[in-house]
Amino acid sequence: MADPLLFNPRAYDPAHFDPETRRLLRATVDWFEARGKRRLIEDYRSRAWLGDFLDFAAKEGLFATFLTPASAAEGEGRRWDTARIAALNEIFGFYGLDYWYAWQVTILGLGPVWQSDNEAARSRAARLLAEGEVFAFGLSEKAHGADIYSTDMLLEPDGDGGFRATGSKYYIGNGNAAGLVSVFGRRTDVEGPDGYVFFAADSRHPDYHLVKNVVDSSKYVSEFRLDGYPVGPDDVLHTGRAAFDAALNTVNVGKFNLCTASIGICEHAMYEAVTHAHNRILYGRPVTAFPHVRRELADAYVRLVGMKLFSDRAVDYFRSAGPDDRRYLLFNPMTKMKVTTEGEKVVDLMWDVVAAKGFEKDTYFAQAAVEIRSLPKLEGTVHVNLALILKFMRNHLLDPAGYEPVETRLDAADDAFLFRQGPARGLGSVRFHDWRPAYDAYAPVPNVARFREQADALCDFVSRIAPDERQSRDLDFLLSVGQLFALVVHGQLILEQARLTGLDEDVLDELFSVLVRDFSANAVELHGKDSATDAQQDWAIAAVRRPVVDEARAARVWERVEALSGAYEMNP
DSSP: OOOOSSOOTTOOOOTSSHHHHHHOOOOOHHHHHHHOOOHHHHHHHTTOOOHHHHHHHHHHHHHHHHHHGGGOSSSSSOOOOOHHHHHHHHHOOOOOOOHHHHHHHHHHHHHHHHTOOHHHHHHHHHHHHHHTTTTTOOOOOOTTTTTTOOOOEEEEEEEESSSSEEEEOOOOOOOTOSSSEEEEEEEESSSSSSGGGEEEEEETTEEEEEEEEEESSOOOOOEEEEEEEEOOOGGEEETTTTOOOOHHHHHHHHHHHHHHHHHHHHHHHHHHHHHHHOOOOEEEGGGGGSSHHHHHHHHHHHHHHHHHHHHHHHHHHHHHHHTOOTTTHHHHIIIIIIIIIHHHHHHHHHHHHHGGGGOOOOOSSSHHHTTTTGGSSSSSSSSHHHHHHHHHHHHHHOOOOOOOOOOOOOOSOGGGGGGGOOOSSSSGOOOOOOOOHHHHHHTSSSSHHHHHHHHHHHHHHHHHSOOOTTGGGOOHHHHHHHHHHHHHHHHHHHHHHHHTTOOHHHHHHHHHHHHHHHHHHHHHHHOTTOOOOHHHHHHHHHHHOOOOOOEEEEEEEEHHHHHTTTTTOOOO
């Protein structure tokens, strides 16, 4: 019997979606399964371009259906629906991050277009999607990374109301094949933010020069150069401050996808790891008979469940966002930073169990162990996103506001607000609902109660001995505080989703025993920081807790993990 908490292609039926979404999701799974594991791995090893996959996606209208907002759509069923986008992220991650990446950078490339009032560009993008084209997001540069203040992509007025664009972009996915590349630059005749421009380019144009793929992978992460590329009025997507906001708001949309891709990778790797370990005999016993192996695999399992619960609940806040409800601006970097780093921990725990098997070329695990590393480092590093979530800490912990409860959002609606988010500023004024009721609802669960003690301790830290002015310039210290805050938010959405889905309390209790340990480890880390005051050091030691141990509960959770052995193996 398939574990209902994990994606399993053998039992997958996304019945909560409309018929066309269900058909497309199932067709995608079936395409990968028919292709088979041997071909999947060989394409990964040989760094083959994804032409066959993109042909399939074009034939099915997959990208056009999922990535055309209703305002630009002509075909039935086309909308921008974060719930089903998340489901497809998970499937792509499950079969290989290269497939997800081509889709992900298409999403990024579309962001500035769907935020634009340029109807000609919007119509062009919708047509290209319908024709099966992919897109690219031309933001970062070799010398400046994603520091868009310093862009060297220069647009010189041509005297006829247009521009000639010259400059290079670096680390641009799909830059080899994109029908439309959203490119960020600045005018040579206007100083400051008013000179920013987002414009649309075509990778097939003679003034677009593809330099190389900067990574050794099927992912085509390009360097390209424009030499006097003509930019007409129909190509201009945004100008001035709006171009800057479009860049940041696009990343807000795009980085949400990293969490569910990470989940898919971990799920496939877990089936392989548990099956291998349970069927390998060592010293006359299955490897899974050893207590340390059981602990590592059980920890990996509950961490993975936590990743899924948090991400699923974050979808609801993303879809319910609006001008007066911007809570998604916290939960979004949380999915990017916290869920993806949890994915690394999950794979590391399993790798300790499978050991040398994890290097073998005929396993999915070998690529999972590599690819899981990339997700915390894309769309802003862990450190960048940790620094971002710190802007919300005081309001979230200490100053809740009244909001109506957000329901589960699986309805077939268009998430139009994502393309009219407005100015990318004012984060310190974002308010949140009270986090405590989510914990109160599970107060009888021993490790939830134990973790709640630590969450309350963090509130005491913030209100009484928060970082002073000197420490606020010490990013190393602040990031330790950010890790503690992230755990409280992580636990909150996990508990909200657990309540909505009726999660088994054994699994929840075991998961929170892991979070208690994580909080304690981060508190010890803060204690050792150079700039920690005596009061902060005392607080850190006092916040350390030992999880509540329950051998019977742990045994029941282990039974769920053990049942994954043989539950899924990809068609050869």
